[in-house]
Amino acid sequence: MELNARIPAGPIEQKWDRHRFEMKLVNPANKRKFDVIVVGTGLAGAAAAATMGELGYRVRAFTFHDSPRRAHSIAAQGGINAAKNYQGDGDSVFRLFHDTVKGGDFRSREANVYRLAQLSLNIIDQAVAQGVPFAREYGGLLANRSFGGAQVSRTFYARGQTGQQLLLGAYQALQRQIHAGAVEMHTRQEMLDVVVADGRARGIVTRDLLTGKVESHSADAVVLATGGYSNVFFLSTNAKLCNVTATWRAHKRGAGFANPCFTQIHPTCIPQSGEYQSKLTLMSESLRNDGRIWVPKAKGDKRPAHQIPDDERDYYLERLYPSFGNLTPRDIASRRAKEMVDAGHGIGPMENGVYLDFRDAIRRMGKEAVSERYGNLFAMYEKITGDDPYEVPMRIYPAPHYTMGGLWVDYNLMSTVPGLFVIGEANFSDHGANRLGASALMQGLADGYFVIPLTIGDYLSQLPDGNGDAAAAFKDVEKEVRDRTDRLLSARGSRTVDSFHMELGRLMWDLCGMERTEEGLKDALERIPKLREEFWREVRVPGSGESFNQSLEKAGRVADFLEFAELMCHDALQRDESCGAHYRREHTTEEGEAKRNDEEFTHVSVWEHRGGDEAPREHREELDFEHVPLSQRSYK
Amino acid sequence: MRLTLHVWRQSDARDPGRFETYEANDISESMSFLDMLDLVNERLTEDGKEPIAFDHDCREGICGSCGMMINGVPHGPKTMTTACQLHMRSFSDGDEIWIEPWRAQAFPVIRDLVVSRDPFDRIIESGGYVSVRTGSAPDAHTIPVEKQAADEAMDAAVCIGCGACVAACPNASAMLFTAAKVAHLALMPQGAPERYDRVLSMVETHDEEGFGNCTNHGACEVACPKGISVDYIAQLNRDLFRATLSSRPANEAKE
Numbered sequence: 001m002e003l004n005a006r007i008p009a010g011p012i013e014q015k016w017d018r019h020r021f022e023m024k025l026v027n028p029a030n031k032r033k034f035d036v037i038v039v040g041t042g043l044a045g046a047a048a049a050a051t052m053g054e055l056g057y058r059v060r061a062f063t064f065h066d067s068p069r070r071a072h073s074i075a076a077q078g079g080i081n082a083a084k085n086y087q088g089d090g091d092s093v094f095r096l097f098h099d100t101v102k103g104g105d106f107r108s109r110e111a112n113v114y115r116l117a118q119l120s121l122n123i124i125d126q127a128v129a130q131g132v133p134f135a136r137e138y139g140g141l142l143a144n145r146s147f148g149g150a151q152v153s154r155t156f157y158a159r160g161q162t163g164q165q166l167l168l169g170a171y172q173a174l175q176r177q178i179h180a181g182a183v184e185m186h187t188r189q190e191m192l193d194v195v196v197a198d199g200r201a202r203g204i205v206t207r208d209l210l211t212g213k214v215e216s217h218s219a220d221a222v223v224l225a226t227g228g229y230s231n232v233f234f235l236s237t238n239a240k241l242c243n244v245t246a247t248w249r250a251h252k253r254g255a256g257f258a259n260p261c262f263t264q265i266h267p268t269c270i271p272q273s274g275e276y277q278s279k280l281t282l283m284s285e286s287l288r289n290d291g292r293i294w295v296p297k298a299k300g301d302k303r304p305a306h307q308i309p310d311d312e313r314d315y316y317l318e319r320l321y322p323s324f325g326n327l328t329p330r331d332i333a334s335r336r337a338k339e340m341v342d343a344g345h346g347i348g349p350m351e352n353g354v355y356l357d358f359r360d361a362i363r364r365m366g367k368e369a370v371s372e373r374y375g376n377l378f379a380m381y382e383k384i385t386g387d388d389p390y391e392v393p394m395r396i397y398p399a400p401h402y403t404m405g406g407l408w409v410d411y412n413l414m415s416t417v418p419g420l421f422v423i424g425e426a427n428f429s430d431h432g433a434n435r436l437g438a439s440a441l442m443q444g445l446a447d448g449y450f451v452i453p454l455t456i457g458d459y460l461s462q463l464p465d466g467n468g469d470a471a472a473a474f475k476d477v478e479k480e481v482r483d484r485t486d487r488l489l490s491a492r493g494s495r496t497v498d499s500f501h502m503e504l505g506r507l508m509w510d511l512c513g514m515e516r517t518e519e520g521l522k523d524a525l526e527r528i529p530k531l532r533e534e535f536w537r538e539v540r541v542p543g544s545g546e547s548f549n550q551s552l553e554k555a556g557r558v559a560d561f562l563e564f565a566e567l568m569c570h571d572a573l574q575r576d577e578s579c580g581a582h583y584r585r586e587h588t589t590e591e592g593e594a595k596r597n598d599e600e601f602t603h604v605s606v607w608e609h610r611g612g613d614e615a616p617r618e619h620r621e622e623l624d625f626e627h628v629p630l631s632q633r634s635y636k
Numbered sequence: 637m638r639l640t641l642h643v644w645r646q647s648d649a650r651d652p653g654r655f656e657t658y659e660a661n662d663i664s665e666s667m668s669f670l671d672m673l674d675l676v677n678e679r680l681t682e683d684g685k686e687p688i689a690f691d692h693d694c695r696e697g698i699c700g701s702c703g704m705m706i707n708g709v710p711h712g713p714k715t716m717t718t719a720c721q722l723h724m725r726s727f728s729d730g731d732e733i734w735i736e737p738w739r740a741q742a743f744p745v746i747r748d749l750v751v752s753r754d755p756f757d758r759i760i761e762s763g764g765y766v767s768v769r770t771g772s773a774p775d776a777h778t779i780p781v782e783k784q785a786a787d788e789a790m791d792a793a794v795c796i797g798c799g800a801c802v803a804a805c806p807n808a809s810a811m812l813f814t815a816a817k818v819a820h821l822a823l824m825p826q827g828a829p830e831r832y833d834r835v836l837s838m839v840e841t842h843d844e845e846g847f848g849n850c851t852n853h854g855a856c857e858v859a860c861p862k863g864i865s866v867d868y869i870a871q872l873n874r875d876l877f878r879a880t881l882s883s884r885p886a887n888e889a890k891e
């Protein structure tokens with residue numbers, strides 16, 4: 001497996017410009033001759049499909065949703081970053097670049113991050129031109145907020161529904177291209193494999209979720225925009241249908257998987273309330289601006305919060321981090337909460353949370369002011385828990401939220417399989433070992449609107465004439481897909497798909513979640529193959545393969561999670577350091593923080609699938625930090 | 637708590653369909669309505685039966701996937717709440733609950749509680765956008781937008797496309813859905829140039845797709861989990877009136 005990042009030469013601020021000039025162009029008349037497949041119509045995919053259609057490529061887009069208006073992207077609440085410096089508070093492209101590299105704990109590629117910061121400017125222009133109703137100030141100009149501990153206000157937002165409004169903007173642009181005949185849309189179609197022939201991606205094989213029909217689709221290039229894999233933990237803040245299938249199957253066909261163990265945990269989610277809960281709900285991070293986090297000093301203290309006097313409360317973040325207090329970064333706030341709960345200080349009916357208390361904020365600024373800032377969040381919290389946060393402190397606990405890992409891509413966003421491109425959360429991305437708040441929407445849209453539509457031309461313009469015949473390859477893959485479906489249906493065991501998914505999720509959370517150890521990871525690597533074996537023997541998938549069958553859809557996805565989970569643990573084990581969201585207990589500073597090992601681990605780990613019983617093989621892309629000097633984080 | 641569910645089961649569009657009754661035991665108050673259905677499905681599967689099909693994804697009331705009639709009311713008894721955000725504490729031990737798919741000619745049943753809402757996409761396709769090329773946008777601050785206009789546009793733009801408005805309407809009209817998009821774009825200066833062509837083609841598509849006419853019942857507003865106001869329909873009608881007076885055929889204007 002060759003890893004050539006193809007970073008353009010020249011000063012960092014000129015790389016993208018130069019690259020745009022040096023890339024080969026496809027002349028407009030020839031664009032019609034190229035077929036491009038886009039899998040996934042979330043922010044990244046919808047933006048890419050619409051733009052490539054507009055440029056003249058023949059585009060086919062696929063989603064397993066019933067409409068491209070629905071994708072996980074729609075749930076993003078907080079906002080989107082851009083270095084517009086509309087507030088005049090000292091922001092710049094360089095500062096956004098710098099913050100992203102540092103926030104990612106020095107495990108991302110500088111050239112890509114710089115381009116992302118540059119393109120952030122265009123995204124806001126594009127979205128505004130589409131009519132996205134961003135929040136405005138009284139003078140009619142765009143409003144900003146500061147987010148996730150950033151020192152400048154660079155986050156643009158549309159109430160608490162930024163993801164929704166940006167996705168609808170991209171969706172509408174896509175519908176316009178469908179209307180114009182430039183994009184052919186395939187809804188309720190699940191991609192189940194990539195077809196590679198003569199060393200290049202040649203198309204995909206899908207299953208029609210309504211009829212069960214397995215079909216081949218050939219193209220000159222394939223773009224995956226299929227999102228992240230947080231649902232490997234079963235319980236996460238991701239939409240229920242998010243899964244790893246598309247990227248995992250591509251990995252098995254030769255695409256390197258980069259840093260799969262980099263998964264982000266979000267500190268402010270509503271704790272699990274029962275055994276049968278299906279997903280976790282995120283509460284906006286902004287709540288930490290005014291809420292105070294605490295647990296009772298006494299273990300197992302069952303008194304209601306208001307009966308616990310102040311001197312019996314431990315405001316542990318304020319105690320441990322006097323200067324940042326409740327605003328310490330996501331990973332630190334998460335780990336400290338877990339430690340408190342593990343040590344027996346957990347609160348709530350299941351003793352699985354910590355308090356986020358607005359009592360003092362209400363005393364200080366009055367109920368009305370609190371309600372103005374957080375009213376909708378409080379209402380949502382009450383809807384879910386039945387508790388009124390004005391009276392009773394909120395209960396929160398960390399939950400899996402975002403995956404920085406993904407398929408490895410070069411500067412052109414092409415994977416190690418020529419002709420297979422990966423955009424949005426699905427690629428290993430620009431966020432290194434930890435993503436900053438409001439940066440995922442930015443990356444998905446930069447990839448989709450501005451990068452892929454140009455870089456794909458560089459590949460297509462150099463395709464040799466007369467593509468070799470790939471019919472045989474398609475036939476083989478179709479057969480593999482059908483056989484797999486048949487195997488799932490014919491196991492006829494005694495356990496439901498969800499019961500396996502829950503078991504895997506618990507295992508991953510315990511052993512490869514917020515905190516990892518060599519011992520735990522080795523244990524996971526022993527247990528996952530056994531669980532997978534049991535799955536194939538004992539799973540029960542009712543119904544048939546020739547109709548709408550949600551159990552079958554789930555079964556295929558869980559089968560892939562059961563393979564992927566093992567790779568995640570290999571990666572976490574091999575990365576014998578702590579960095580960003582990846583925390584290995586063995587590597588802790590004296591102050592109890594994550595301890596990086598730059599000597600040995602300033603690289604991207606890219607895994608090659610070898611099949612059978614062979615362990616995956618690791619390859620490395622070394623990272624250079626020329627513009628943001630390596631430094632240790634400190635939040636004391 | 638212990639509940640009795642009467643659930644619409646229909647294997648595909650050709651099957652006439654029927655209610656089937658299931659006992660749901662050990663349901664806790666903290667469960668969401670969909671968690672409850674998940675649990676029922678787990679038990680059905682364990683008993684060798686086919687689980688109930690229903691669309692869902694975000695389970696946070698934002699993607700618009702979930703949608704079902706619960707005791708004859710779209711998304712169930714709580715206002716401003718989607719089925720996925722409804723919690724079982726809204727029900728009591730011993731309750732009987734009737735669960736059905738959206739009923740509308742334009743939304744054929746795919747299976748059980750799952751319907752096709754493709755016509756919504758075709759309404760948007762016919763004009764629910766601003767015709768702007770990627771990369772050709774001016775700086776975002778070139779055109780200031782009055783805060784009030786932006787806020788009102790947002791009030792309309794919050795539509796999640798779930799279809800509750802259609803299910804609630806005695807005429808199965810999708811006017812609230814259509815009007816919300818027309819209003820969102822008409823209120824923003826960026827959407828203004830295409831304002832009248834847009835309303836003509838979107839309403840034309842709405843009618844072609846087999847949705848009924850709006851006769852001002854207002855049931856849609858009550859059912860809308862996002863609280864979108866019927867005032868937007870009045871606004872659509874005003875725009876439609878002006879657009880028709882100018883009598884340019886929609887398609888000709890488009891070219």
Ligand SMILES: Cc1cc2nc3c(=O)[nH]c(=O)nc-3n(C[C@H](O)[C@H](O)[C@H](O)COP(=O)(O)OP(=O)(O)OC[C@H]3O[C@@H](n4cnc5c(N)ncnc54)[C@H](O)[C@@H]3O)c2cc1C
Binds near residue numbers: 080
């Ligand atoms: C609760 C929550 C809040 C968030 N808030 C923010 C925020 O405020 N700011 C921010 O920047 N980020 C936020 N994020 C992160 C951000 O929303 C996501 O990272 C981003 O939207 C991912 O976009 P995407 O286009 O890459 O993928 P997705 O939106 O996940 O889209 C994936 C698409 O691929 C399709 N697909 C997947 N697999 C297949 C297959 N096999 N076959 C066919 N189709 C397939 C799906 O149907 C879907 O269309 C938040 C995330 C969560 C969970």
Ligand code: FES
Binds near residue numbers: 700
């Ligand atoms: S599942 Fe998304 S709105 Fe209910």
